[in-house]
Amino acid sequence: MSDLLDRKPGTRPDAKPYRRKDRAPRGDRPAWKEEPRAATRAGKAVVMVLAVALVLVPFWVVIATSLAPGRQIVDNGGWAFWPETWTFDAYEKVLSNEVTTRALLVSVGVAVFGTFLSLVCTVLLAYALARPRVVGGKPVMLLVLFTFLFPPGIIPTYLVVHGLGMIDTYWALFVPVLVNVFNLVVVRGFFQGIPEELYEAARLDGAGELRTLFTIVLPLSKAVIAVVGLFYAVGYWNDFFRGVMFLNDTSMYPLQTVLRGYVSQGEGLTSEFSAEGTLAQAPQAMKMAVVVIATIPILCVYPFIQRYFTKGVLTGAIKS
Template sequence: MMQNRTFGVRMFQAVNGLFLTALMALTLYPFVHLLSVSLSEGAEASRIGLHLWPRSFDWVAYREVLISELTWIGYRNTVLRTVIGTALTAALTAMTAYPLAKAYFPLRRTWIVLIVFTMIFSGGLVPNYLLIKELGLLNSLWALILPGLISPFSLLIVRNFFQSIPVSLEESARIDGASELTVMWRIVLPLSMPVMATIALWTAVGHWNAFFDAILYMTDKNKLVLQVILRKIILEHQMIGQYDGAGLNMRTAQEAVEAATIIISTLPILIVYPFLQKHFVKGVMLGSIKG
């Protein structure tokens, strides 16, 4: 019986390992495919089929993308939007969720109902555009940040996390003379780093990938974000050089330029994610201990 159970465990581990390996390969292949196409030359990049390794190695697609002024304009605007938007969202979400987590906050249930109401109903596309226009925010970075500054869903998640923090910690700090702001910034927020890191990552990825609001509110070429440029390249099949006059080498395949642009636009998120991963792991460990 012991031998059969050991054999069953080994079989499970082997099957589980094969399944996870296959899942990893399926997950990584699109990125490997794009990387291979972006490093291929001419006809090889346009070849239909599996691309696991570039047969005709060439950096020309990356050169054409990186020498384009429009690419760096998009990077600058996207980085500014992501950094400023994520910082403001994290700070204001925490400041809004903290009082809503307190039972003694006046009209707390009323405020929560109003916040949930915004998750179900919205003004619509045309009223939002007219509002941005009347506020004078067209062709402004704030048109991409202010409308979604606080997410009701994220706010409720942070509020629920704040409620799980023992009240005794806050009471001991108040006995020592700490104010509400001191309690929030020095007691509550340090204990809430896992949820705040999660909200920050959600917000950063959302800002980095967003393009529809930029299409609506931005008409100046110098205000375009990277995803709008990427959309023009892929969906409208426009070369970067043809779009901004950079003088693209015509022997560079369109597929290689598209793949190189996608790789360049994806790298920042791939670089930032490992630094936030430890907070997710810490959050899981805290949840297992409390559970």
């Protein structure tokens, strides 16, 4: 009777009291159930510090080189780890260059307008392919996946763009890549994960497909749309190859195409700034300044979208 009174609620009468010595020996337990040892934790910390250093140190060298005086850069062989005197001469020269400022505006316009059009086309196509019993939905989905498995080459793409009369136009910078198949599959999987009862309720209220999309589906899909929008924006912002391939007028070049000429060939640096003694001797400062200017917009946008990143990608990928 005393055993019954002492027994904890919810335990069986014949249950044995838990004793620490009843646990399996340390060697018999799976590795993932073991407590990490001090050496293991220290090793993880060292690896993490090294990984962070491999990312931050080169980035800091780029920033420091862009802010260092030209004489120091020349003496150090083209780079600087810590500027002796902080100077923004390289940024002033780059931003005062008409080619760079025009290319910056072109890149901003292409990234904003292209991302908007890509999101519109991706969301509409993904919604249509996510709905059951859509006429022609399966053949269209197979065609979309076919382009993902067998992407077109450079020559066919150029012939299509040339045939559509988009050479030397800004349309050539985003129309050939208006819809990304990976982003389309992620958004489609997210839409398919929305409960069917919401669609039925909207249909009973008399809502059409567009109204259902804009009033029910899109408010629930902010995470995946933010992530896909980031993918599109980064792709448009970092692309330089389409500018080289489709634009013959150098005044229409986006920033990344101009940056490629600056970094790889030094075009527009030494000749334009030869009057500036130290800067002319160290065009590397100008190159690094252009790199920093091209990187800052993405660094400013990413922190606001980071919280949607994992949720949007994993939800769309798992439910697809």
